[in-house]
Amino acid sequence: MVQGDDLARIIAGCKSGDAQCFSRVVDMYSSRCYGYFYRSTGNKDISDELLSELFVKLVEKIGSYKGGSFESWLFRIASNIFHDHLRSKQRRRKLLETRQEQAESEITEPRQSDGELVDRLQSQIGRLDKETRELIMLRYYSQLSFKEIAHMRSEPIGTTLAKMHRGLKKLRLLMEG
């Protein structure tokens, strides 16, 4: 795990357009970000797309990073990308409904790609509502504190804790059931 000063140097390199520094950021965060996308969407193909989009956004927006927790900043972008994905999916769903096509199954969650095995945890996560699912994954993969997560979601920390507790309790029951 890269620490403080090294990370600051890497980010400074990214800001000056150094491809090697971007490459290191990809190596450092791709696994966690991918886990967040995968557990939130339940779909490998979509996670691939979202991860690519995240790093493209990173390149475009690195100039606007003004210090503070880089992980918090990166996962805020990841969270925005995930919510954009949900919104576009909602639009697609409405479009499909109006056309009365039977393509609904294409976008129901959890979705598995051809030949992909969905683990038991993923299938139970898929039974949680989207918001709770995303909150749990954000906490686990971003490794941010509850204070940072609450700030990111623009809600009181007590609300974040209560939602998280309800979600985890339900997930635990589902896994034990």
Add this chain to the structure above:
Amino acid sequence: MDGHKPENLRELLGRFFDAGQVESCLDDFQEAERLLRDHPAPEPDDMLIANIKAEIAMRLPAVRVETFRRRLWEMAGIAAAVAVLALVGVRLSQSPSRQTGYYASLIPTAIWESTNITSDDADLALFTTEIEQIKDEMLGLESGRDAGDGEGSVAELEMELIQISSDFWKG
């Protein structure tokens, strides 16, 4: 994955839940962590990572140009602001003499610089002389030195005063 930012979860939960709930929360949190740890999400494919890096490398020149352009605009903005401030500064430093000229154009310089306006302004000198003359006539009337018709003289003086007053305010 246990690299969470340091925070005292027990204390944090204690602010919102009672003691029993705090223990239950902590237990659920730990169990969920264990579940997620025991069921790791798949890793991104090496091919995907390679593609992402290639995409970044492809986009960097455009980003560098954009960054350069943005910096140029920022510098241009700063230069413009400095130029405006310098211009305003120069104008402000020149403004006192201009202001003197402005006031001098409203009030004749001779009067502006005069120590005795009644003598330096022709109109005021005339009015002052007439007032002095009327004052003398009034004093003469009061002391009975005037040989003429007293009432007629007073009326005449009043008319003169009204005329002077009218002329004065007309300018």
